Amino acid sequence: MAACFLVLLLLLVFLASPASSTTTTTSLATNGSPAAGSNNATTFSFAGFHPDLRNVNLTVAGDASITKDALQITPDSLNDAADFLVNKSGRVLFSRPFRLWRPLNATTTNNGTTTAAKNKKQLASFTTVFTVNVFTDPNTDPAEGIAFLIAPSSSDPPTGSHGGFLGLTTAATDGNATNGIVAVELDTEKQPHDPDDNHVGLNVNSVVSVLTASLTPHGIEISPPSRAAKYNVWVDYDGNARRIAVYMADIEKQPLQKPSKPVLAAPLDLGEVVAERSYFGFSASTGTKYQLNCVLAWNMTVEKLDEDEDDDANVTEPSKKKSLALGLAVGVSVGVLALFAGAAALGYYYMCVVKRQKTELVQGGDGGSGITGTMIRSMAGGPREFEYRELRKATNNFDERMKLGQGGYGVVYRGVVAEDPLANPGNGGGAGSTVEVAVKKFSRASTQGQNDFLAELSIINRLRHRNLVRLVGWSHDNGELLLVYEYMPNGSLDQHLFSLPSPSPGGRQPLGWELRYTIIQGVASALHYLHDQYDQRVVHRDLKASNIMLDAAFTARLGDFGLARAIDTDKTSYTEEVAGGVHGTVGYIAPECFHTEKATRESDVYAFGAVILEVVCGRRPRCDVEGFHFLVDWVWRLHRDGRAIEAVDPRLEGEFDEDDAERLLMLGLACSHPTPSERPKAQAILQILLRAMLPPQVPPFKPSFVWPATTSMGFDTMSTTAETTSSQVSTVVTSTSTWSGNLARAPE
Incomplete structure (x- = not known):
């Protein structure tokens, strides 16, 4: 650390020296005020x-x-x-x-009078x-x-x-x-x-x-x-x-x-x-x-x-005060030599100081709250920052009666806050207008809690899709971590699938067939966006019915990005670096995850297959039915016997389209294939649901799970029969990776 400051001190002395004769000066001063070297300018540098x-x-x-x-x-x-x-x-x-x-x-003239300046x-x-x-x-x-x-x-x-x-x-x-x-x-x-x-x-x-x-x-x-x-x-x-x-x-x-x-x-x-x-x-x-x-x-x-407000504008690094104190925000009047020298110093400062701060944040060091806030404010799009007391008032001091749900990452409360006119200009909301929100209060205001908070916020802040829950804002005061989402008046999908019908007017009723199909389409569209259309590949890692929310029009909104992670486009998986183990919910977790402890787009597709079967059948993925402990095994047996349509939720009383039901059941089984590379991609899934492609051909017997997988191309490659070489087949004890490979020796 001492070496870092020594280098910075030497650079500061160098920058303070007179510019060389070859330096061209460019002044930003307006109306006689200095342009840099004070609070009148913002400077950032990337060496x-x-x-x-x-x-x-x-x-x-x-x-x-x-x-x-x-x-x-x-x-x-x-x-x-x-x-x-x-x-x-x-x-x-x-x-x-x-x-x-x-x-x-308005403008003021020399004699002190004020005139309009339209x-x-x-x-x-x-x-x-x-x-x-x-x-x-x-x-x-x-x-x-x-x-x-x-x-x-x-x-x-x-x-x-x-x-x-x-x-x-x-x-x-x-x-x-x-x-x-x-x-x-x-x-x-x-x-x-x-x-x-x-x-x-x-x-x-x-x-x-x-x-x-x-x-x-x-x-x-x-x-x-x-x-x-x-x-x-x-x-x-x-x-x-x-x-x-x-x-x-x-x-x-x-x-x-x-x-x-x-x-x-x-x-x-x-x-x-x-x-x-x-x-x-x-x-x-x-x-x-x-x-x-x-x-x-x-x-x-x-x-x-x-x-202008002094809003942490010198944000090449999270620590604005240190960069200013070290004189790195130099004026442009010192010319290009000084600019690039300052950039080099700031780059060195980033390596020496900021990375240490980031390490301290992960380790729960002092000052983590300030660093977290600065990092959030520097994010693109600038999510709205709430004061803690505002959210406490909005939720009636986090009243149990305002609770909407609870998970491993915190409790979600219903609240009412003043509407932000800048977020919705021209919507007719005037002063005093309010909006309902869902406030997620992280249960661990500690090291891992901050990591979860930043991970969720950094991903969902820039996601823009009609089938994703929209982030409204955040708060990080008094050691409390809070995220604010738009309120979903119809709750979560699982509440409608498994709650008892309410006879009261406006009470919860079973979801009809068309609505179920539309909800599955919406989730597929969101998954395609996360996997293929966002500037980074995002794996959700916890796709399940309880994380699929329904807005006032019953449009599906995928939410809860507490486990989601972005992966670089040249990589195929995300490995949890902080804590090992398998993340997710039993019944939605792909079998290979128990071996690799990695999240992939294919593991998301597996979870989506479980959701499809859950919605069509009206049963949870982990259930006991006719001697089976998992819904997918029961549906596959019915498919083998040519009776897959019998798996449709009996509460629909036969009011469903058989062709679409067959389409969904086959798609759900295809997504549930034990071999990752055999599962369809999100784009193909959406095309199938839009009825632009035929549903996949599913073997009558569920293929056996084999590990390691037979494909040598990794999870992110769709394998075909032609790609399965003879050397690969020879290493497989119980099955191959093709759709038809298990027909001969699958168990009864």
Whole structure:
């Protein structure tokens, strides 16, 4: 630790020394006030990029990733280009927005009188410098480009924004004023509106630049064929003059010096284009031709407007006070040398100090509450922060009569809170309007409790799907950990499946067939989103009927992400690092989990199969029926005898569609296959439920569970008969991994 501070002290002394004669100064000062080195500016620096920054300081969306100490805005892969490099788009954004303008309601003249200032705005100035590397395979042509982006949200790039749309817009939305985006593009593909295939452009709500400039006269080639060029790019915005300027220099030729002349400069009124609070970051795309778009370092300083709150904005690291005290938030006036020296210091500080803080958090060290709060506030989308006393009042001091449910991770209470007008603008709710919520109070305000709290919050904070329970906010006061969700007035699915019918008006009634089918479709859609459509693969790990909630319209909402974990796209499973053992609920746990203690998408599918059978049959997965202890075994026996339809819930009194019932029962058995690789993927499951695909062929006898599994490709590969080699079959004692492999020797 002493070595860390010694290095930082030496860097601080160096930064305090006069700038060299080659340093170009750029001032952010407005109205005579200092732009940095005080509370009037926010600075963050990344000397490199570690995967741990994902979902903490950086939002990674679309086809982007953080690997090899860089932001890979489009994929970097040695796999087949047609599948992994072509027609991709990605974004990486700083995880919290910045206030870029504010309305001015009045002005004061020299004589002290106040006059109206209708439609006038104060704009924030900013400056950024980043190192970019665009690499093209010598055997291909480069395309499409990379852009520095100002966006209204941290959402994924729009669907269809690959090719020439740079991950910014689509053919349907290009040019719309509602896009609210500004970008500085480095383009390597000539479109009809471009001067050439090596230019910089200013984009406002469109990929058709309002101003372009060829980089060839400046001796700059974005993606030269003979080498992997690295460039420093400066983007300066003067809020007073409402003007943007872009500078660019080859690191090999000008390692630290900012050019005296910009490659592009133009008037730009951000107050007329972007959202008041907007995100900074990068966007890129590939088309039929492709290139690797990498950002290697990034430093940025943004002016704080007069009425901005000091809201932990220096959040390159969770400890704002230490970074400020060490003088790392340096002013842009010291030039590029100081910027990158500060970035290096901050990077070293991250390694020495912050990682220790994270370790202390896991170990339950002092200050964990503060670190947790800072980490949450830095998350993209900024979930609403509640005061503990507000939630205590909302739940009538956590009254037992307000309890909605209880699990291993805490108790859930019903509550009523004041509605957040910023979260639902234009919904008609005025001052004093309230909204019902479900407050999850973690039962372990300790080491593991904090880990569970952060894990659940970090995942669900950015999930956006109609079949997922929406997060409303959080609270971390007085050692209490609380998450606030939207209230589900119809409770959970299991309550409707297994509670006795109520004769009273409005009482709980058995679910009809159509509603059951729709609920299963909704859960399948949520599972497909988690497994395939979110920017990370998410395994839920506790999919069961009691975690499927029903809103006022009986729409299925998958909830309780206390066990959920995100896994990197190049991995297939998640292993619990803190505490071993199998997580989940008996009857929903896939058999291989008892051997591997790993969660996979296939184990989620197994649990979903149990849910399907539970909903169709009206019985719990773990039940005693006709000599069987598990529902799946009973249904498989009925299927063998050609009587699967008899498994349908008798409480439906025959009011169901037999074709759909057969479809669901076969799908439920397919998802329950003992071999992980034989289970259908979430996308195929959804297609089957939408009646766009035939249900899978299920063998009449339940295959035996074999471990290790016969496929050598891992859980994340759908095996076929052709993939099962003779050497694999020879190692199997009781079965093979194909659907028909157990017919000959399955037990009666």
